[in-house]
Amino acid sequence: MVTGGVTKFAKAHPAMDFRLMVKRAYDYALRDATNLTSDRIDGTRISYFSDHFSRQLKAASMVQDYLGMNPKGSVRIEWGGATGGECFQAAYEAVASGRMDVCLAAGYETMSRVATWKGNEFIALASDTNFDFPLGGFYTGYYALMVVRHVYEYLRLGKFAHVRDEREAQRLAIAEAQRVMSWVSVKNHVNALHNPYAQYPKRVSVDDVLRSEMISYPLTRDQICTMSDGAAVAVLCDEARAKEFTDRPIRVTGVGCGTDTMRLADRPFGKVPLFPHEKAADYERLSYPGVHSFRAGRAAGLEAYRMAGITDPIRQLDFIELHDAYASSEIQTYEDLGLCRYGEGYDFTLTGAPFLKHLDYGLPVPDAGKIPVNPSGGLIACGHPVGATGLMQGVFAFWQLQERIAKHFGDPTLQLEHPQRGAIHSHAGTGSSVTVSILERGY
Amino acid sequence: MAKPKTFSKFRDVQEEITRSGSAIFRDKDGFEALVVRSPYAIEYIHSYAEDSPFFLGLAEGKILGSRCTNAACRFVFATPRSHCMVCGTATQWHPLPNRGKLHSWTTCHFGSEAFLKETPYNLALVEFEGAGSVLLARLKDCTEKDLYVGMPVEARFSDQPRYSITDLWFVPART
Numbered sequence: 202m203v204t205g206g207v208t209k210f211a212k213a214h215p216a217m218d219f220r221l222m223v224k225r226a227y228d229y230a231l232r233d234a235t236n237l238t239s240d241r242i243d244g245t246r247i248s249y250f251s252d253h254f255s256r257q258l259k260a261a262s263m264v265q266d267y268l269g270m271n272p273k274g275s276v277r278i279e280w281g282g283a284t285g286g287e288c289f290q291a292a293y294e295a296v297a298s299g300r301m302d303v304c305l306a307a308g309y310e311t312m313s314r315v316a317t318w319k320g321n322e323f324i325a326l327a328s329d330t331n332f333d334f335p336l337g338g339f340y341t342g343y344y345a346l347m348v349v350r351h352v353y354e355y356l357r358l359g360k361f362a363h364v365r366d367e368r369e370a371q372r373l374a375i376a377e378a379q380r381v382m383s384w385v386s387v388k389n390h391v392n393a394l395h396n397p398y399a400q401y402p403k404r405v406s407v408d409d410v411l412r413s414e415m416i417s418y419p420l421t422r423d424q425i426c427t428m429s430d431g432a433a434v435a436v437l438c439d440e441a442r443a444k445e446f447t448d449r450p451i452r453v454t455g456v457g458c459g460t461d462t463m464r465l466a467d468r469p470f471g472k473v474p475l476f477p478h479e480k481a482a483d484y485e486r487l488s489y490p491g492v493h494s495f496r497a498g499r500a501a502g503l504e505a506y507r508m509a510g511i512t513d514p515i516r517q518l519d520f521i522e523l524h525d526a527y528a529s530s531e532i533q534t535y536e537d538l539g540l541c542r543y544g545e546g547y548d549f550t551l552t553g554a555p556f557l558k559h560l561d562y563g564l565p566v567p568d569a570g571k572i573p574v575n576p577s578g579g580l581i582a583c584g585h586p587v588g589a590t591g592l593m594q595g596v597f598a599f600w601q602l603q604e605r606i607a608k609h610f611g612d613p614t615l616q617l618e619h620p621q622r623g624a625i626h627s628h629a630g631t632g633s634s635v636t637v638s639i640l641e642r643g644y
Numbered sequence: 645m646a647k648p649k650t651f652s653k654f655r656d657v658q659e660e661i662t663r664s665g666s667a668i669f670r671d672k673d674g675f676e677a678l679v680v681r682s683p684y685a686i687e688y689i690h691s692y693a694e695d696s697p698f699f700l701g702l703a704e705g706k707i708l709g710s711r712c713t714n715a716a717c718r719f720v721f722a723t724p725r726s727h728c729m730v731c732g733t734a735t736q737w738h739p740l741p742n743r744g745k746l747h748s749w750t751t752c753h754f755g756s757e758a759f760l761k762e763t764p765y766n767l768a769l770v771e772f773e774g775a776g777s778v779l780l781a782r783l784k785d786c787t788e789k790d791l792y793v794g795m796p797v798e799a800r801f802s803d804q805p806r807y808s809i810t811d812l813w814f815v816p817a818r819t
Contacts, residue, residue, distance in 0.1 A: 215669040215677040256684060322756035331695055332723055335808045336782055337752055337759040342767050345750035353793040371792045418751040418788055466723040466769060466778045492748060492769060
């Protein structure tokens with residue numbers, strides 16, 4: 202990867218349509234590179250999630266011609282919430298296969314074109330329309346179902362195993378999970394205070410998050426990402442040309458993708474696919490994935506780590522931009538990506554390991570900086586214009602690894618100290634497809 | 645002589661824009677974006693196809709799962725599918741009990757536009773004895789405070805079927 206650009210994510214950008222948003226991000230990326238002009242780009246991969254939001258089919262063709270890319274090759278990428286992550290990998294594949302020397306990955310979403318609850322309906326159409334959607338199709342509801350079971354498996358049967366009364370035990374376990382999820386929300390909102398691209402930076406406390414509106418029990422508003430308008434682009438090229446375009450190219454050393462059933466109800470009860478640092482005995486009693494964990498995330502992590510030679514992710518990764526559509530799914534994903542064992546996600550959060558050093562969260566975070574997760578603020582605070590999100594993660598990771606956060610954010614606070622390697626994680630549906638890509642300093 | 649009135653109704657553009665349900669959005673640079681409304685409605689002609697017997701079954705008060713016909717597999721799906729996800733063999737319809745227990749649950753206080761008026765509503769994943777997967781359904785006659793994982797529930801069926809998954813819901817089981 203040699204350059205990238207992002208528009209500020211916002212509730213609505215009425216003065217820009219999707220073509221202009223992409224153009225702005227693209228022009229920014231060209232300006233930030235050296236010797237990169239559009240004639241050097243061999244083709245594009247363009248991502249957006251839903252045709253419903255723009256009521257414009259084949260909208261990627263309009264991006265292609267607005268950028269002046271015709272008659273170069275292009276294809277639209279769509280893979281639910283992981284659309285942006287897939288687009289990044291599609292551009293990687295175009296270059297790695299030798300088909301292109303230089304490929305532009307561009308993504309956007311314009312979700313403001315319908316009211317919020319209509320937007321939720323469009324998103325919920327990405328669930329089985331025979332068996333799931335008519336029941337009250339609502340993604341926050343689906344994630345609530347998943348976290349309630351996650352809490353049962355790991356807190357009720359773990360930390361609260363000693364409580365005799367079943368209902369009381371579950372009530373205590375959920376209250377504990379709500380508290381820990383609020384830590385994640387605090388982290389991501391506070392990190393975003395230093396990211397000018399973020400939609401909802403704010404200083405919040407655990408109590409604020411718990412007191413925000415209940416959306417779908419036990420998830421409150423501040424634990425959930427919002428709908429956004431936004432665009433992001435990344436330019437990938439082969440190694441021979443990288444130094445022409447930047448003095449600090451970033452190498453993509455691993456790509457992974459995993460899938461699971463569309464319907465939550467179909468998730469089987471089997472065995473955990475293990476990372477090298479895990480043992481089968483760790484999970485003897487665990488039915489996996491059920492609805493409590495994301496097998497697709499685990500599979501994506503396994504593939505990407507294997508390719509990048511990562512055997513101990515928490516030591517070998519310096520940060521992760523993680524698809525935190527919900528604070529619950531960030532905690533579930535810590536486990537899927539092997540940052541801790543299954544069942545340890547809540548305690549892992551409370552150690553502070555995914556927090557940044559030197560930031561004041563108003564929380565005790567002794568292990569802060571061990572593996573910063575969502576230093577940018579993630580989806581919860583940056584927003585989630587679906588087709589752009591995975592590419593936004595790529596751009597933020599790219600700037601981190603270039604050590605140029607200060608230049609692009611106008612604020613050095615979120616810059617990690619000499620990061621060598623980071624991961625970006627893009628997640629779709631109820632975990633029906635997930636991508637993980639590994640980026641490393643290439644200079 | 646009176647002036648021609650042909651275009652008079654367009655004289656106050658701002659008023660006309662507002663009257664039509666449209667709006668001008670002025671950004672910080674003074675650029676004016678014209679924002680209009682365009683309705684979009686559609687009726688789909690949707691076939692349940694191979695899933696049809698399940699929806700016909702609900703109208704008769706039956707929950708039909710499906711069971712793999714491969715003797716070495718015999719996986720039972722609580723949400724039916726016509727071919728086995730484990731081994732690929734065709735399945736056969738397999739009646740499920742009307743009682744089960746909560747595998748997981750939530751109460752939705754908001755929802756998609758289509759369901760906002762029904763909030764709050766409960767969603768449940770229901771486990772059945774002998775089935776290897778679960779079924780998503782609404783849960784009625786109870787509130788957030790009553791619910792817990794493992795709670796016994798029993799099925800109710802609409803006596804005026806709309807041939808939708810909503811023809812089935814669960815309630816707390818009578819002991």
